[in-house]
Amino acid sequence: MKKTAADNFVTAVSEHAESTEIMKRDLxxxxxxxxxxxxxxxxxxxxxxxxxxxxxxxxxxxxxxxxxxxxxxxxxxxxxxxxxxxxxxxxxxxxxxxxxxxxxxxxIAPFRQEFLDTLSNYSGVTFNKIKYLGMAVDEKLVNLSENAITYNGETIPLDVEHKDEIQALLETLEENHKREKEEADTTIRTKDRLLKAKEDTINKMERELKRLEKITPKSELTEEEQDAVNLLLQAQKDFLSTISDIKKKIEPHKAPEIALRQYYYLLIFMQKITSEERLFLQDAYAGAEVVPWEIMEEELPPTDVLIDNLPMTAGKGIGAKVVAKMEERKNKK
Incomplete structure (x- = not known):
């Protein structure tokens, strides 16, 4: 029997549906x-x-x-x-x-050999962990005996039964150290930003002074008065320039301890000298005002300590001798 067009269409649709189903199953x-x-x-x-x-x-x-x-x-x-x-x-x-x-x-220098021998017998104790225990010992946060660890008032015996407690303590010490280090690094970064801001301010002041020098009209000062003003202006520029140079070369947290110490005492010395000079000038200058941040004598370090820590006299051990000489002269008067 001859297929009609309708039959062919139905067959084609059926075959297409079957093919689509096969493709769907394959997918x-x-x-x-x-x-x-x-x-x-x-x-x-x-x-x-x-x-x-x-x-x-x-x-x-x-x-x-x-x-x-x-x-x-x-x-x-x-x-x-x-x-x-x-x-x-x-x-x-x-x-x-x-x-x-x-x-x-x-x-591992803080540990006695007997303690290390005992600790090394416990599985789970690694060098990456034990070093934090050593740091805690150096900082007096942990006390060690031959057979126990004491931390925050709690004593953990060094035996197999307390292996998990030992491991937990090491992890606590590691976490505490990393957190404290991050806090310290944050503090240092904050201080560095403040120091940079201060240095920028000093540099800005220097540039402003140079600019003012160029645009300031000639004054009607006498030669003697102008010489005095020029001397003080140069002193101000030299002071700001010196402080700027020091801050660039002696960086906090990076410079040698001896440099930081001598810089610290130098600032105290400068403050003492300028304070004494200002008080002396106050008697002669009618426009002088009382300054609220006056440095007190009891706030200064002892004279011999100050002398022994200034750049010009550090390391010579002459502080005590100078003080003795000063007392001798005072007594003669």
Whole structure:
């Protein structure tokens, strides 16, 4: 029987629907397979991450064990007595860098060998954690005995039963140290910004003074008066320039302690001298006013301490001698 156009149309529609259904099932299977592959990839990533973390953990723990043994070797000096070699030669022999090792040993320096031997027997204690315990010991926050750790009034025995408490304490000390360091860094950054603002102000004042020098009309001062004004103007410029140079080269938190100390005492000395000169001038200058921030005598450091910490006389130990000489002259009067 010959098919009509209608029959052909129905057949075509039916075949198209069947083809569409097959394509839909294939797409669903493909999407399902893609999801399975994605989940498998994620699981593989987590598995690899876990293996990496475990490897790093055991590596860090092994480093701690090595440090404990190397501390024992260095403290006992057996390498010298038995083999007649230096510590640096011993480090070279075992394949470690002496400087790097010395820096690492500094982190466990606060601990007695017996304490380290006991602590190294507990799984979970790594060098990355133990160094924070050493910092806490140096800061007197933690007290150690041969078989216990005391922190905030709580004593934790060094035994297997308290392994979790020991691990929790190490993590607490690490978190506290990192938080305090971040707070200290924030404070330093704030101070640096303030110092930079002060330096910018000084530089702005210097530029303004130079600008005023160019535009200020000639005064009607006498030659003597102008010389005096010029001298004081130069003194002001030199003072501001010197302070600016000092702040650029002697930076707080970076400069050597001796430089900061001498700068500190120099400022006290300058304040004392300028205060005395101003009081002396007050008797001769009718327009003088009382200043509310007058420096008090009891606020000054002892004279000998001041002398021994000024740049011109620091390190010479002459403070006491100068004071004695001053007393001698005073008594003669």
């Amino acid at each position: 669903e299977k493909s999407a399902e397979q893609i999801q399975k592959d994605k989940e498998a990839a994620i699981a593989n990533v987590y598995e690899m991450a876990g293996k990496i973390k475990a490897t790093n953990f055991f590596k860090s723990q092994a480093e701690f064990f090595n440090l404990v043994m190397l501390k024992k070797v260095k403290d006992s000096k057996e390498y010298r007595e038995r083999f007649g070699i230096t510590w640096e030669q011993f480090c070279e022999h075992v394949g470690i860098n002496r400087r790097t090792m010395d820096r690492a040993l500094e982190d």
